[in-house]
Amino acid sequence: MLPPSSALEHGADSHSAPAAPDNDDLAAAHQAWADGHWSDARLRAQKALATAAAHHDQRREASASLLLARALALESQFDWSRRFAQAALQLSRESGDEAGALEALLAVSRVESALGHDEEALRAAAEAVSGSRHLPLLHAAALDAVGVASLWAGDHGTARGALDAACEIARKQAGTRDASFQPLVDAAFAEALRGVDQRLQGRPVDASELESLLARARQLKAIGATAGLVQSVPRAALLLLLAFAEFQGAHLAGDAAGDDGHYLACLACASRLPAGSWMQSLAWWARLERAMVGRNPEEVLESAQALSHVSAMAAHEPMKRLAERVCAHAHEWLRDAPSFSATWF
Structure with missing residues (x-):
C-alpha cells in the first residue's frame, strides 16, 4: 500500500x-x-x-x-x-497548467467508472470536453472518456456517439495518424460489449458494425499507429481491448479458427500487463467462451471460476458485474453439459 x-x-x-x-x-x-x-x-x-x-x-x-x-x-x-x-x-x-488539469480529469473519469461511480465519471469527462474545445487532441481524449464512462454505465448509444465523435476529431484535427487508434479501439470494444449484452439477453446480434470498426483498427495497427491519446491508456492495454473485440467478432461469426487465434492474442497481450490488472479478466472471459464453443465442460468450469475470482479481486465494478452475467450464462450451459463436473459449479 x-x-x-x-x-x-x-x-x-x-x-x-x-x-x-x-x-x-x-x-x-x-x-x-x-x-x-x-x-x-x-x-x-x-x-x-x-x-x-x-x-x-x-x-x-x-x-x-x-x-x-x-x-x-x-x-x-x-x-x-x-x-x-x-x-x-x-x-x-x-x-x-490547463492541459495538465484536463488530463487529470480524464484519469478521474476512468477511475470513477472503475469504482462504479457513473455520475462522477461522466461529470469529470463532460468537464474535460467543455474545457478542451480549443485543444483538438485533448478534446478527442475527453470525448473518448465520455464514451468509456457511458459504456461502463450501460449507455451504449451515448458511448458510440461520443467515441465516433472522438475518432472524427482525432482523424481530422489532432494532426497525427496515431490519434484515432484509441477511440477506434474503444468503439470496437464498446460494440463488442453491446453484442455480448444482446446475446446474453437472447436477442439476435448484427456483427456488421463491429466488423467495420475492427477493419479500420486493423489498418492503423498494420502501419504501427497504435499509441494512446496523451498516454492515458498504454499501448499494451489498447492491444488487449482490440484482441478481445476481434475475439468477439470471430465468435459472433462462428469462426472457430479465428476464435483460437484471437484468444491466443488476448493471452499474449494480457501477459504484458500487470498480473493484478482488471484487464486479465478479458483473457479468462475469452478462454471461457472458447471452451463453450469447444464443448469442454471442465475447461468451462475452470475458466468461469477463474473469471469470477480475478474480476472480484480486481474490483473493477462494471467488469465484475459483467463477469457475473457471463458466469451465470456459463452456469446455465453447464447444467446441460455431459459432465458430472457441471454439478460443482
Whole structure:
C-alpha cells in the first residue's frame, strides 16, 4: 500500500523554492510507462513526486501524481489511483497548467467508472470536453472518456456517439495518424460489449458494425499507429481491448479458427500487463467462451471460476458485474453439459 505524500495532503507553493534538479526521474518514469515497464514506472514516479514536493514544484508534482494514478489504475488499485488523480487535478489547477488539469480529469473519469461511480465519471469527462474545445487532441481524449464512462454505465448509444465523435476529431484535427487508434479501439470494444449484452439477453446480434470498426483498427495497427491519446491508456492495454473485440467478432461469426487465434492474442497481450490488472479478466472471459464453443465442460468450469475470482479481486465494478452475467450464462450451459463436473459449479 502506498503512503500518502505530505505534499499531496498539504499542497505546495510553486513560487517559493528553487527549481527541481536536472536528474530527471519524472522523464524516466514516463519512458518506463511508454515502454511497458509498469513497476519501474510507478517506483520512478513515486521518487519523482517526492523530489518535486521537496522543491515545491507543483507542475512536476502534478505530472508525477497523474502518472501514479494511471499506473495504480492499471494495477487495479483504484482507491489510491483516485487519490492521486484528484491530487494531480488540484495541483494542475493551482499551478495554472490547463492541459495538465484536463488530463487529470480524464484519469478521474476512468477511475470513477472503475469504482462504479457513473455520475462522477461522466461529470469529470463532460468537464474535460467543455474545457478542451480549443485543444483538438485533448478534446478527442475527453470525448473518448465520455464514451468509456457511458459504456461502463450501460449507455451504449451515448458511448458510440461520443467515441465516433472522438475518432472524427482525432482523424481530422489532432494532426497525427496515431490519434484515432484509441477511440477506434474503444468503439470496437464498446460494440463488442453491446453484442455480448444482446446475446446474453437472447436477442439476435448484427456483427456488421463491429466488423467495420475492427477493419479500420486493423489498418492503423498494420502501419504501427497504435499509441494512446496523451498516454492515458498504454499501448499494451489498447492491444488487449482490440484482441478481445476481434475475439468477439470471430465468435459472433462462428469462426472457430479465428476464435483460437484471437484468444491466443488476448493471452499474449494480457501477459504484458500487470498480473493484478482488471484487464486479465478479458483473457479468462475469452478462454471461457472458447471452451463453450469447444464443448469442454471442465475447461468451462475452470475458466468461469477463474473469471469470477480475478474480476472480484480486481474490483473493477462494471467488469465484475459483467463477469457475473457471463458466469451465470456459463452456469446455465453447464447444467446441460455431459459432465458430472457441471454439478460443482
